[in-house]
Every structure is written in structure tokens, then in C-alpha cells.
Amino acid sequence: MNEQSRPLAIDIDQLSFAYQNQNVLEDINMKVPQGSFLGLVGPNGSGKSTLIKCLLGLLTPNQGTVKLFGVNVKKFDRWNDIGFVSQKANSFNSGFPATVFEVVSMGLYGKVGLFRFLNRKHKQKVREAIAQVGMEDFINENIGQLSGGQQQRVFIARALVSDPSLLILDEPTVGVDAKSVTNFYTMLKKLNDEKGITLILVTHDIGAMSEYVTDVACLNKCLHFHGNKHSFEENKEEMMTAMYGHEVNLLEHNHDHDHHHHHHDHDDVRRDET
């Protein structure tokens, strides 16, 4: 299969980014063809969320360009083609008096357009999206009264409801129970297989993730690796050592530490404890 012939969903060219003086991303080049399911992994603080924010135009890179579907992100305006679940989905104020239905509806606002309201069809879509994440019993509950994992599912539904052609998920399954995580990954794979939605999934759950994705990217300030799953599997151990400093137990949830630049002998012990 010729990867390069597929049109690109994302094209990152020589991107660098710094917060104040701290370089967080250096010379990132990454092309993601449409229809990929990319797992983006890397230790805590490696710049994954920062890269995502650059992709979405929330942060402006110091250098380099980002293109979405061939359009420079600065000029991009088809935002309702893009779904996003942010890492801190709980950033909303938790006492907010909005029902699950109302929150998921927001995902359609861009599509509905200014000065218009949701029609019957839209409302039906909202209900479907809520059912898709298994939250139909809570449709009229206030979002603030749900558990963290339930809230996360609602935000996933909000990202899905507009039928995005690119879906970006920054650690979407934190706080979601194990069974639901499996269901969720299966659902993502289905979206990718059947509807051809391009997916970017940021996760620390390298073991579980690699069963579902088509491609993997490893980030730690620089892009250490980006390729299809099979070449990732072949180079996995090498990659992990390069990124995390040590071989990591890939099947465990790895909420890694910030010590990846140094070589601490105690690191292995600490990981086993988590």
C-alpha cells in the first residue's frame, strides 16, 4: 500500500514550540494520511498535549507550519470537521447547570451555524451520540452530578456528534473503567474502519492501544518514531528505551515519571509499583 498517495489529514512541517523559554517541541515533522488511526505516546511532559494544541491552533508555534486537510491552520475554518476531547475535560466548572443532552448538543453548534437552533434531526443525532457512549440513562441529568468517567464519556459523545472526519483524543479514557475502555477502543476502531475517520489518540496505555491503532508516533520533545504499527512492534523495545530510558512494562498502565532524561536505577522498581 502506498501511504503517501492518500491525502493528508495533518501535515506538520518543522514545528518548534516553547513556553516562555522552555523548549517543549523541537523540529517536528509529521504527516498523517486520512484514514489513519494514530496512537501518540510519550512520557509525561513530553509535549503531547502541546502538540495537539498547536494542531488545533490554540497555540501558535514559534517555527514551522501546521496544515489540516491541506489548509494552514491559521486559515482553517472547517472546525466542525474536527472533534476534540481535551485531557482536562473537567476544566469546565463542575457545578454548571447543563444536562448531558445540552452538553452533547454543543458539539453540533458549529454545524448548525449562527442564529439557528437545533432541529429534530440534530436532536436525534445528539441522542444517538449519547447512546453510542452508553449514557442514555443520564440524558437529562446535570453534568456536574456525574462521576469523572461518566463526564468523560459525555465529552466523547460531544466530539462524535458532529460526525468529524478527524477526531483528536487527548487521554480520553482516564477515569473510565477497564471494560468501558475496551468498548471505547473497539468503537474507535469501528469508526476508523467503517467511516474512515482519521483518529489521533494520545495515551499512556501503550499495550492496549497497539491492538487497535494502525500507526504509532513516539514523542519526547522530538518525534522519535512515526510509522505503522508493525514497524513499531519490531522496534518497540529500542523505542521505549530511547524514550523512557528503560524498558517499560508495556502491558501496564504507565503513568510515567518526569525522570526520563536521567538514568535512575530506582526507576524500574518505581514503575513496578504503579
Next chain:
Amino acid sequence: MIEVFFQYDFLRYSLYTGLMIGFLAPVVGVFIVVRRLSMMADALSHITLTGIAFSLLLGRYYPFFAGLNPVYMGMVFSISGALLIEKLRHMYQYYKELAIPIILSGAIGVGVLFISLADGFNNDLFNYLFGSVVAISETDFHVVIVLTFLVSLVLLLFYKELFFLSFDEEQAVISGLPKRSLHFIFMILVALVIGISMQIVGILLVSALMTLPVASAMRWARGFKQMFLYAVLFGEVSVITGLISAFHLDLAPGGTIVMTNIALLIGSIALTRKRSL
């Protein structure tokens, strides 16, 4: 009890204006509360006072201003104040809330100067501070109708966007909403509603009418739409009760309206004790 309000034109205008305020203030208030801008509403109402004092001062020298309802100058001041606060918020990226006290105290300071230049307090000023049952003339009343219509229309048209922005600013921006323009439009609406409301409620208590019915509504509402329903219900009840009792007991309506709201709030908290927010 209420009949007397229909016997005299000026009372009728006050009552109708009151009904519109009882609708507008809580509706705008819902957004103010969920966006945590209550302080902002307070600041803007004080700036309105500065504008009013300025207009009264000008009225001593220029007949044009003597004939003009000072509230219009108040609205101009509070819109400019809203703009200034926004400017300052961008200068103090990490201490955004600092913008409000800066403008608030600045405005009060200038207001006090204007008041002393105009030879101190007079009866007019007292009414603007605490509200009045008889403040509304026919022209004012027509202006209030037009403004009520405009504010409601804009709120309705931007309902979705304001809701989204209040709930989750980051996502709203990603989905392409023009955050700054929306915020700007909203602040103008707030300034206008303050200007309309203060004629009856008084400047010191305007922000109470914007926040107290919403505080009560929060105890009852399921979802955002219901917030408006309950807030307007409480707002109207308080305005009607407040106006009637103010007239019969010869009190300033600002006080009676706010006390009614406090009573409704205590009632709401007592009846919904099991829920914590």
C-alpha cells in the same frame, strides 16, 4: 393593591418597566453567574453611577443635559468601562480579576469628584442609588421597550454561542466561535440592562437583581434552559412584590425587591437542602 398602578400613568410605566427588568436582569444574570462575572456586573453598575453624576454635573451648565435622562450617560460610561476592563484583563494575563477593582475604584473616585463638584447629593442622586417607583417618564418607557426588545433578540440569537462559551471556553474556541466579539457583545448587553434596571432598583442593588434570582434558580434547575425559567420566575415575583410594597409602604423599591429575593433564596435553599452545589 395593584390597581393603583393602573390609575396613574407614571406608576403604570414603572410597573411595566419593572416587569421587563424582572425578565431581563435574571436572563442576563444567568450568563453572568455561570461565567463568574458577578463582580463585573457590580463594577459596571458603579461606573454607571459615575456617568450619571457626570450627566447631572453637565446639566448644571448645559440645558441639553438637564433635559436628558442621566441614565443614558450612565450607559455610555458603563460600556466604556466594560471595554477598559477587557483591555486591562489582557495586560494582567495572570491576575485578570485585578482589572475589576482597578476600574471599580477608579470609577467611584471620579464619581465622587463629580458629585462634590455638583454640590453634593440631591434627591435625584438618592433615587439613582436606591431606586424609585416614579422614575420612569413616557419617553424613558419607550426607550426601555426598544432596549428590552433588542437585548432579548441578541441574547436569543447568540444563545447557543454564549452557552458554549460559558461552559467550556477552550472547546468553544476550537469550534470556531469568535470569543472576543461574543464577550464584547455580551458586556454591552450587561451595560444596557444595568442602565435600564437601575432606574427602578437603584445602582447599589442592580447586581443583586441579576444574581439573586439566579442563585435561587440554581437550587431548582435541571439543565441550562430551566435556569432561565426559574430565574425569570423569581425575578418577576420579586419585582412585582417589591414594587407594590414599596409604593404602599413608601419605601425605596431597590430595598423591597432585594429583600423579596433574599426571602425567595432562603426558601429555595431550605426546600432543596439535600442538594449541594
